[in-house]
Amino acid sequence: MSRYLIQFAYDGGSFSGYQIQPNALTVQEELEKKLSILAQRKIEVVGSSRTDAGVHASQQFAHFDCPVPIQKDWVYRLNRMLPHALAVISIEQVADDFHARFDALSRTYHYWIVRKKTPLRRHDTYWFEAPLDLEAMNAACQILFQYIDFECFSKVKTDVFTFDCTIQKAIWTEEGDFLKFTIQANRFLRGMVRAIVGTLLEVGEGKLKPEDLHQIIQSKDRNQAGRAVPAHGLHLVEVKYK
Amino acid sequence: MSRYLIQFAYDGGSFSGYQIQPNALTVQEELEKKLSILAQRKIEVVGSSRTDAGVHASQQFAHFDCPVPIQKDWVYRLNRMLPHALAVISIEQVADDFHARFDALSRTYHYWIVRKKTPLRRHDTYWFEAPLDLEAMNAACQILFQYIDFECFSKVKTDVFTFDCTIQKAIWTEEGDFLKFTIQANRFLRGMVRAIVGTLLEVGEGKLKPEDLHQIIQSKDRNQAGRAVPAHGLHLVEVKYK
Numbered sequence: 001m002s003r004y005l006i007q008f009a010y011d012g013g014s015f016s017g018y019q020i021q022p023n024a025l026t027v028q029e030e031l032e033k034k035l036s037i038l039a040q041r042k043i044e045v046v047g048s049s050r051t052d053a054g055v056h057a058s059q060q061f062a063h064f065d066c067p068v069p070i071q072k073d074w075v076y077r078l079n080r081m082l083p084h085a086l087a088v089i090s091i092e093q094v095a096d097d098f099h100a101r102f103d104a105l106s107r108t109y110h111y112w113i114v115r116k117k118t119p120l121r122r123h124d125t126y127w128f129e130a131p132l133d134l135e136a137m138n139a140a141c142q143i144l145f146q147y148i149d150f151e152c153f154s155k156v157k158t159d160v161f162t163f164d165c166t167i168q169k170a171i172w173t174e175e176g177d178f179l180k181f182t183i184q185a186n187r188f189l190r191g192m193v194r195a196i197v198g199t200l201l202e203v204g205e206g207k208l209k210p211e212d213l214h215q216i217i218q219s220k221d222r223n224q225a226g227r228a229v230p231a232h233g234l235h236l237v238e239v240k241y242k
Numbered sequence: 243m244s245r246y247l248i249q250f251a252y253d254g255g256s257f258s259g260y261q262i263q264p265n266a267l268t269v270q271e272e273l274e275k276k277l278s279i280l281a282q283r284k285i286e287v288v289g290s291s292r293t294d295a296g297v298h299a300s301q302q303f304a305h306f307d308c309p310v311p312i313q314k315d316w317v318y319r320l321n322r323m324l325p326h327a328l329a330v331i332s333i334e335q336v337a338d339d340f341h342a343r344f345d346a347l348s349r350t351y352h353y354w355i356v357r358k359k360t361p362l363r364r365h366d367t368y369w370f371e372a373p374l375d376l377e378a379m380n381a382a383c384q385i386l387f388q389y390i391d392f393e394c395f396s397k398v399k400t401d402v403f404t405f406d407c408t409i410q411k412a413i414w415t416e417e418g419d420f421l422k423f424t425i426q427a428n429r430f431l432r433g434m435v436r437a438i439v440g441t442l443l444e445v446g447e448g449k450l451k452p453e454d455l456h457q458i459i460q461s462k463d464r465n466q467a468g469r470a471v472p473a474h475g476l477h478l479v480e481v482k483y484k
Contacts, residue, residue, distance in 0.1 A: 011361040056362060079359045084369075087359035117321045117329035119253035120298060120366050127326075 014085035054231030126233035132204035256327035296473030368475035374446035
């Protein structure tokens with residue numbers, strides 16, 4: 001029995017999220033089904049991050065154990081067996097105790113906003129035209145680094161033992177007609193990035209001041225933070241391992 | 243009565259082409275419907291180019307006559323009335339005898355190929371992994387400039403009076419994981435770009451030699467040229483006027 005790390009990418013709009021659930025098309029189930037066909041036995045995968053319904057990934061990982069040796073052509077064959085919305089990038093052997101979720105040092109997400117209606121980018125960016133003060137939004141980002149408990153940005157229904165996250169990067173940049181929010185942390189809570197983006201947009205619109213972030217974070221109350229922005233602007237873009 | 247030029251963009255995957263037809267969602271019909279609501283009378287638009295079902299446009303134009311003055315907020319309102327797949331960029335007044343189709347000096351199309359499976363670009367690029375000799379494909383492009391009758395690349399069912407086109411630009415470029423074909427001409431025949439791309443791909447795969455283009459074009463026979471590539475990789479990107 002050897003352990004393997006599979007790297008893949010997907011259009012979240014075509015799936016009910018990463019994690020398997022009954023009566024819904026999920027990334028995990030699609031991967032397991034097709035890997036099981038190739039291995040001719042049941043394969044279970046453990047993902048690095050459980051992205052919500054609608055959230056995209058350009059770099060996501062999962063590990064799995066397989067008693068038969070992986071053939072060189074599996075990436076090629078998987079890409080032709082899987083739906084167009086899910087692509088396998090690579091499969092490589094890892095240590096037997098490697099864990100895709102627990103060994104990940106950090107995850108990086110991008111949230112894309114498009115400033116004018118752009119038909120071909122409507123599936124992967126959030127169309128938002130209101131004027132925004134980017135400087136104020138980046139000033140608010142600086143406050144995120146001063147805290148580790150982010151319960152205020154977590155979905156209320158959650159099964160985590162701690163709300164502590166170490167945010168390593170949080171910055172807004174302008175790229176032509178697009179605004180890109182980059183956030184990197186050791187871990188994220190459920191709905192956290194979309195709640196942070198929603199709150200930062202309120203700062204950008206002048207409805208909140210950057211320093212209001214202190215009170216919001218200290219409240220540990222989801223109702224104090226801004227609304228969650230739509231899932232389709234969110235992309236998991238990097239997972240770092242040792 | 244004044245004449246206006248409307249500039250717009252669309253995701254061709256959501257429409258059965260530009261031109262109105264019964265029992266199908268078309269770009270022209272959507273535009274006319276929403277403009278008629280704002281003008282409170284029937285508005286008819288005349289497009290610069292009749293793109294086929296599935297073909298995208300980042301810059302397309304149409305003219306229309308309207309007896310009531312266009313309000314400044316029409317672009318804003320149209321974008322909120324039209325489906326997400328269709329965006330209005332601008333509306334400006336033009337001369338009363340301006341014609342969106344006949345006054346266009348040239349149209350430019352891009353055809354995008356992606357070299358590896360890329361879920362988020364599957365709607366607007368053609369996934370094609372086979373090795374390609376780009377140099378041979380560009381050598382074949384040079385031959386296009388030596389001809390004006392392109393009947394060999396035209397759909398057989400067509401109502402045009404002449405197959406003459408002046409090709410002003412035709413070149414393949416590599417951009418990361420993508421190949422982009424740029425072609426500019428005064429006019430294009432039905433299915434022409436997709437037939438040219440299909441033929442050039444056969445050159446790239448070594449199934450045809452660049453100089454075989456001479457015989458194909460001279461034959462004036464659609465069966466001599468390559469297959470038509472899928473519509474979803476094709477984008478109308480520029481229409482030039484005086």
